[in-house]
Amino acid sequence: MSVLKITKVGDPVLRQRCRELSLEELRSPEIQQLIDDMIETTRAAGGAGIAANQVGETVRIAVAEVRPNHPRYPYKPPIPLTVFVNPVIEPLDDETVEINEGCLSIPDLRGTVDRYLNVRVRYLDRDGTEHDEIKRGLTAGTFQHEVDHLDGILLLDRVRDPKTFTTWDEFNRHHRDAFVAHAEAIVARVGS
Numbered sequence: 192m193s194v195l196k197i198t199k200v201g202d203p204v205l206r207q208r209c210r211e212l213s214l215e216e217l218r219s220p221e222i223q224q225l226i227d228d229m230i231e232t233t234r235a236a237g238g239a240g241i242a243a244n245q246v247g248e249t250v251r252i253a254v255a256e257v258r259p260n261h262p263r264y265p266y267k268p269p270i271p272l273t274v275f276v277n278p279v280i281e282p283l284d285d286e287t288v289e290i291n292e293g294c295l296s297i298p299d300l301r302g303t304v305d306r307y308l309n310v311r312v313r314y315l316d317r318d319g320t321e322h323d324e325i326k327r328g329l330t331a332g333t334f335q336h337e338v339d340h341l342d343g344i345l346l347l348d349r350v351r352d353p354k355t356f357t358t359w360d361e362f363n364r365h366h367r368d369a370f371v372a373h374a375e376a377i378v379a380r381v382g383s
Contacts, residue, residue: 192231195246200297200345204244209251209341211277214319222250226274226317229254237263238295239270239333242340245296251277253337257330263293266374267329268383275314275322280338283309283325288377290332291370292346293359301362303355304346306332308381329374330383 198204216222225248233241233254240255257270287305294300310331313323326334336346350356357366 192227194235195228195232197232197236197241197295198245198247200347202247202296204247204249205296205340205345206343207244207249208343209242209244209249211251214315216250217276217315217317217319222252223317225250226252226254230256230272230274233295236295237261239264239267240337241295242337244340244343251341253278253341255333255337257333266371266378267333268378270330270333274317275312275334275337276317276319278312278314278334278338278341280335281311281313282307283311288328288332289373290329291355291362291366292332292336294336294346296340297345297347299358299360301355301357301359302346302350303352304332304349305351306335308377310335312338326383328377328381328383 229241232246239257240253242253243250253275255270256272257264257267259269261267286308288308289303290306291301291303309327312326312334315321
């Protein structure tokens with residue numbers, strides 16, 4: 192496995208909609224290696240997930256994983272390692288929640304976005320097995336963030352109030368405690 196270079200905001204690849212993969216392509220050694228490298232890259236960068244175009248590949252693959260006591264996101268509920276290919280997200284209702292997010296492709300910047308609280312996610316795993324799952328709360332937000340990447344959308348596009356932009360240091364200094372309390376309330380309410 193290799194740690195890949197993460198593309199940064201301004202790179203046109205981040206604004207492209209990624210193409211779907213056939214089962215034959217998904218099972219190829221090249222794509223399986225890409226998946227392994229994406230897992231290694233997100234772990235090395237301390238992210239909660241990564242999409243293929245964040246490592247320069249325009250295919251509809253993303254990875255999410257939040258381990259207990261994640262160094263950047265200790266308030267997030269655990270997400271077991273999930274590889275999702277050709278994902279489709281469908282909101283289950285109109286309820287949204289504000290989530291302050293960061294992004295590996297936008298270093299040292301966070302902002303508050305509205306995310307659907309309850310979503311259905313349909314995808315293939317790395318073996319081509321179909322999944323149809325319900326995601327809620329902060330976990331739903333993580334999946335929406337990664338699928339946005341696959342559609343060429345960045346959190347910069349989702350932030351309604353630019354006053355919520357902050358660096359990580361200033362977030363930790365001025366906003367972290369309030370957001371952690373907010374995040375814990377979401378987790379207590381919906382369980383993830």
